[in-house]
Amino acid sequence: MRLPTLVAALLALPAAAAMAETTLVMPQQDEPRTLSPAPSSDTGGHGPTSNIYSHLVVMDWGIVEGVAAYGDLAESWDVSDDGLTYTFHLHPDAKWHDGEPVTSEDVKFTYDRIMEKGYTFSSFLRDVDSIETPDDQTVVITLTKPNMAFLPMMAQGAQWTGKIYPEHLWADEDGFDTGPYVNEPVGSGPYKFVRWDKGSAVVLEANEDYFRGPPEVDTLIFRTIPDANVARAEFEAGQFPYLPFNYAPPWAEAPIFEEAPEINVVYTPSHFSRDLQLNLNHEALGNPKVREAIAYAMDREAMNRIAFNNSWTPGYYAGVSSQQKWINEEARFPEHDKEKAEALLDEAGFPRGEDGWRFKVSVTGPNISDCSAITEILVRQLRDVGIEAELARFDQSTWFSRIQEKQFDISCYFGRYGPDPDAYREHFSTDGARNFMSYSDPELDELAAEANTITDEEKRKEMYGRIQEIIVRDMPYINVFEEQKMSLVRPGWTGFAVMPDGFNTSISWFGTYAVKPPAE
Numbered sequence: 001m002r003l004p005t006l007v008a009a010l011l012a013l014p015a016a017a018a019m020a021e022t023t024l025v026m027p028q029q030d031e032p033r034t035l036s037p038a039p040s041s042d043t044g045g046h047g048p049t050s051n052i053y054s055h056l057v058v059m060d061w062g063i064v065e066g067v068a069a070y071g072d073l074a075e076s077w078d079v080s081d082d083g084l085t086y087t088f089h090l091h092p093d094a095k096w097h098d099g100e101p102v103t104s105e106d107v108k109f110t111y112d113r114i115m116e117k118g119y120t121f122s123s124f125l126r127d128v129d130s131i132e133t134p135d136d137q138t139v140v141i142t143l144t145k146p147n148m149a150f151l152p153m154m155a156q157g158a159q160w161t162g163k164i165y166p167e168h169l170w171a172d173e174d175g176f177d178t179g180p181y182v183n184e185p186v187g188s189g190p191y192k193f194v195r196w197d198k199g200s201a202v203v204l205e206a207n208e209d210y211f212r213g214p215p216e217v218d219t220l221i222f223r224t225i226p227d228a229n230v231a232r233a234e235f236e237a238g239q240f241p242y243l244p245f246n247y248a249p250p251w252a253e254a255p256i257f258e259e260a261p262e263i264n265v266v267y268t269p270s271h272f273s274r275d276l277q278l279n280l281n282h283e284a285l286g287n288p289k290v291r292e293a294i295a296y297a298m299d300r301e302a303m304n305r306i307a308f309n310n311s312w313t314p315g316y317y318a319g320v321s322s323q324q325k326w327i328n329e330e331a332r333f334p335e336h337d338k339e340k341a342e343a344l345l346d347e348a349g350f351p352r353g354e355d356g357w358r359f360k361v362s363v364t365g366p367n368i369s370d371c372s373a374i375t376e377i378l379v380r381q382l383r384d385v386g387i388e389a390e391l392a393r394f395d396q397s398t399w400f401s402r403i404q405e406k407q408f409d410i411s412c413y414f415g416r417y418g419p420d421p422d423a424y425r426e427h428f429s430t431d432g433a434r435n436f437m438s439y440s441d442p443e444l445d446e447l448a449a450e451a452n453t454i455t456d457e458e459k460r461k462e463m464y465g466r467i468q469e470i471i472v473r474d475m476p477y478i479n480v481f482e483e484q485k486m487s488l489v490r491p492g493w494t495g496f497a498v499m500p501d502g503f504n505t506s507i508s509w510f511g512t513y514a515v516k517p518p519a520e
Contacts, residue, residue, distance in 0.1 A: 022216065022517045023217070024240070024242075026221065026240070027224075028047050028225070029224070029231075029247075030042075030226070031198070031199060032048060034183060036185065038117075038119045039176055043400060044397065046509075050163075051220060051507075055072040056072060056164060057071055058155050058158050058508050059155040059508075059509075060497050060502070060506040061268055061485075061498055061503055062503030062506075063322070064271065065500075068152035068418070068419035072158075073094055074091075074139075075091045075092075076088075083143075083147075083148070085140060085143070087138065087139070088138070094188050096169075097187060098166075098169075100166065102164070102166075102188050104139045105167055106164055108133050109165070110167075115128065121157050121158070125154070127145055129142045129143055129144040130142045146455065148420065148452055148455065149423075149452055152418075156419055159510060159511075190214070190513045191215065191220050192205050200224060203220075206218050216515065217516075228246075231247040232249060241490035241517075243487060246368040246396075248370075248486045251308040251311060251370065251486065262491065264488070264490070265487075265488060266485075266487045266488070266489055266496070267484055268484065268487070268499075269483075271320055271417050272415065272483040273315050273414065273479050274412060274413075274414060276294075276412060277408075278410055278437055281438050284350055289344045289345075290350065291475040295333055297336075297341040299381055300481065301314065303373070308370070312482065312484055313481060315481050317479065318472055318479060320483070326461060327468070328464070328466075331465070331469045342385050356386060357387070357388040358385075360387075361410055364393070365411055365412030367394070375391060379391050389410075408436075413477070415427055415477065415479065421464045425449070425452070427477070428476065429449075439476035451463040451464055485498055493517060494516050495516050
């Protein structure tokens with residue numbers, strides 16, 4: 001049988017048979033490029049690899065309730081008084097899917113190779129001086145300087161690219177991108193790899209020897225469905241019980257789904273925003289007055305009314321409510337003022353031409369419903385002040401590649417303000433991994449580097465407050481909304497990562513370990 005036919009057949013089984021073997025189909029927009037997560041961030045690989053591999057420490061959507069990092073392979077850890085030494089104690093029962101024990105040498109091997117190759121996760125290990133393994137269950141990581149964000153940021157990065165690899169299978173390979181286990185992975189997580197049907201799905205099975213106990217879902221299928229309309233139609237037809245937020249219908253339709261008894265609407269806050277990244281290499285966008293004009297041209301209240309049924313929180317600060325204690329409320333983005341926007345564009349040297357246009361920009365964003373709504377409205381608002389804005393749509397993977405390569409003008413993005421304010425450095429420092437804007441400010445660079453080493457929280461807050469002042473002054477980006485996820489779940493299913501009963505047990509944002517099917 002082809003996979004879709006097989007899935008349909010499984011769903012059609014009598015109730016008693018279905019209870020014996022539970023299959024969960026998880027739709028995702030992108031096909032994996034690889035099932036080896038370390039070399040680069042791969043949107044299609046995040047789901048499968050986060051359930052196959054384990055992490056040293058990790059986080060999930062429980063961050064919105066204050067848990068910045070929890071142990072995965074690490075059962076516990078200690079931090080020295082000077083903040084330089086982290087001693088992790090590994091779970092003694094963890095095993096690789098081939099039955100070999102997971103040891104501290106696997107952790108050291110993985111991190112050493114990531115740093116040696118300069119893989120994406122190496123940015124979270126930049127302050128590591130040494131990694132020692134005094135015994136099989138102990139990993140000692142010593143830093144060159146205090147790093148207040150080390151643990152939470154490592155936990156966050158782990159769910160994308162910081163999984164732990166088995167040394168006994170990878171030691172003879174040059175990197176994590178060659179050899180037989182690239183696309184036939186052996187991990188230590190709650191699910192084992194079964195097969196990858198290219199162009200269709202990745203199939204996993206429950207790991208009965210998982211050190212936390214086997215998951216309640218027997219077969220886990222990550223099925224590639226690029227078209228959100230197709231995914232929504234199949235969800236409504238009962239093909240799978242969970243419609244992730246990136247497939248969610250327009251927010252204006254939320255009241256319709258809230259009234260449907262066969263669907264639970266799940267709202268999840270986060271420490272991300274929906275914002276605009278501006279490519280400063282663009283002739284007009286490199287002018288600070290133009291960027292300020294765009295901030296005045298944008299009408300968040302109209303966007304909220306039209307696109308989100310007034311359910312999102314407009315973002316006027318360089319932060320979000322889940323990180324409220326770090327927000328500098330004196331650093332505030334402008335509110336809508338069309339006349340002010342027009343005047344600034346004239347002052348910047350971009351008057352309207354005979355055709356009514358000042359200059360041209362392309363507006364893009366990830367292939368998710370909220371960014372699509374924001375960009376569609378933004379295009380109209382920019383055109384209203386004489387900026388010839390055009391919408392450019394791409395699939396998720398292509399869009400991400402383009403912004404990484406700085407092949408964009410304006411893009412909707414998800415700025416991150418936590419789990420620690422060191423996240424500002426990732427976005428706005430000159431060498432920040434997510435600084436796609438080509439922004440650079442020497443004072444901000446110096447402040448961001450120093451603030452991460454300060455143990456006095458009040459002093460850190462002052463420094464991050466100044467960073468926000470600089471960001472709002474220069475506007476390489478413009479905050480638009482505080483992100484809120486909307487997902488759809490069939491009644492009876494529980495424990496998805498976006499749900500409170502999945503918080504701090506999902507083993508990453510992409511984890512399904514906490515998922516439970518309906519009771520008999």
